[in-house]
């Protein structure tokens with residue numbers, strides 16, 4: 001902080017009429033979290049360099065082009081590159097020339113469902129090598145979602161080993177979990193519900209208090225392990241809410257009850273809330289499935305039986321397949337039938353198809369011999385990496401409908417509500433069609449309604 005000789009690079013700058021700490025920051029990984037973190041911090045007035053091993057992403061950022069689809073990001077990169085934000089492949093240079101390093105690399109699932117920490121290990125070893133011989137205190141902030149204990153026993157340990165420095169004395173290790181929603185990521189960056197900061201030494205805490213001083217949301221300061229668990233608890237709770245309403249929705253359908261009205265009714269209870277109570281074809285994305293799985297695995301490895309989380313995942317495994325069952329019944333078998341799949345991204349507003357419900361749906365349709373014509377406004381390029389030539393990609397949503405015997409609505413892109421479905425059989429997995437639009441479709445059925 002100012003007056004702290006070891007933290008000499010800190011200056012103060014007035015941004016948006018607020019006095020904020022201006023720092024030199026490096027961000028490791030320029031994916032969904034890294035790109036938003038880097039651009040957001042640059043907009044706040046910090047000097048940011050982001051690093052990736054993927055040259056394509058580095059070149060894109062330096063040419064003011066987002067490496068991901070996210071609303072508002074093109075304009076923001078246009079504003080901050082190159083004056084406040086640059087991207088590089090030079091890991092060591094970026095870390096050495098910064099005061100704080102954010103780790104934003106992926107933490108995917110290993111084949112057994114546990115967390116794969118290989119990217120964390122290699123990024124941490126890289127940070128350690130870069131810090132070797134660097135004078136002054138350096139703060140390393142874990143933004144990647146990692147199971148409790150990882151930041152200290154894996155990341156800080158790797159950094160210490162490669163740098164010869166001591167955590168808490170020469171460098172600070174913090175965990176600041178990321179809660180952004182893809183599609184609303186910039187809104188969430190600038191107006192978060194809360195900021196959770198996990199630290200184990202006072203100096204790191206003070207530095208991060210300064211960094212986050214311009215945010216007016218509630219801030220919770222805890223220890224590192226607690227911050228790591230808060231992220232898993234948050235995602236697991238939201239996943240539980242979704243699987244709860246999906247199971248209930250499946251049953252409501254058999255009773256002829258509108259599950260959305262039930263959700264409205266219970267959502268008005270302030271203890272419950274209406275969000276994440278939309279019955280549908282299940283959760284996907286780069287976080288919920290892998291994070292619940294990592295927590296289940298961690299619990300099992302410590303001798304705990306995650307009874308509730310096992311059920312949450314089982315409901316979610318079977319939920320997208322209900323779409324295929326309904327399609328099969330309606331079409332009288334799927335062999336040689338053409339199925340239109342509208343929506344490949346795991347939710348609207350993103351091009352992210354990781355663990356999207358569209359994946360098991362398409363896999364099962366193919367197993368059953370169906371032909372598939374798919375469309376997504378943003379997710380087709382990413383989906384093609386998994387299903388290149390095995391399915392046809394339409395140029396428009398209407399083309400996919402026109403070519404199909406049955407249409408499955410898998411992502412709730414608003415534009416899908418105002419298409420001409422004519423007499424096609426439409427199976428809605430995300431409550432895409434509103435009550436008026438449904439009336440125009442002769443053969444409409446919702447997954448849970």
Ligand SMILES: NC(=O)c1ccc[n+]([C@@H]2O[C@H](COP(=O)([O-])OP(=O)(O)OC[C@H]3O[C@@H](n4cnc5c(N)ncnc54)[C@H](O)[C@@H]3O)[C@@H](O)[C@H]2O)c1
Nearest residue numbers: 029030031032033051052053104105106107123144145178
């Ligand atoms: N995507 C989300 O909505 C979201 C939300 C909250 C938390 N998270 C968590 O944040 C982390 C990152 O997620 P993401 O979606 O941004 O992942 P991503 O796969 O989109 O991005 C990770 C990036 O890190 C880069 N990378 C990997 N190893 C590197 C290295 N050694 N040096 C430099 N770059 C390296 C990759 O090339 C990639 O560009 C994960 O732990 C995830 O669980 C994601």
